[in-house]
Amino acid sequence: MQREAEVVAMMIGKYCRALHHPEDKLCPECEELLVYAKKRLARCPWQENKTACGQCPVHCYKPGMRRRIREVMRYAGPRMLLTNPIISVRHFLDGRRKKPLGRAGQSRT
Ligand SMILES: [Zn+2]
Known part of the structure; x- marks a missing residue:
């Protein structure tokens, strides 16, 4: 989670x-986000086992914030993959295609 x-x-x-050109830190809006x-x-509630936020059934972001974070993901996601291929990033991107909690072949309790 820290990561x-x-x-x-x-x-x-x-x-x-890239978009707001702040001096040396985040602009107030992004800071808030x-x-x-x-x-x-x-x-x-899912912590380490959670699915990507885009697919998360909890929808924990309130609508305004949700829209903003999605914009950020859409902008930064692909660029992060280019410059910073960290596994965690795939977490966000995968969420757009995969269903949550789908471990094939395993029945639910
Ligand atoms: Zn900003």
């Missing part, structure tokens, strides 16, 4: 620098 928070921070940072995203991550 995930770092990835989110990097993505928001990239997005903000980052704080919010971290809070959501910390409270995510």
Whole structure:
């Protein structure tokens, strides 16, 4: 989860620098988004086992924040893959294609 928070921070940072051109830190809007995203991550009931946030059945982001984080993901996701191929990043991108919790061949309790 810690790593995930770092990835989110990097993505928001990239997005903000490119689109909002802040001086040397996040603009207030993105700062707010980052704080919010971290809070959501910390409270995510799925923790280490969770699916990508885009597919998460909990929908823990409130609508305005959700829209913003999606924009960030859409912008920064592919770029992160190019410059920073971390496994965690795939977590977000995979979520757009895969169903959550689908471990093939295993029945639910
Ligand atoms: Zn910004």
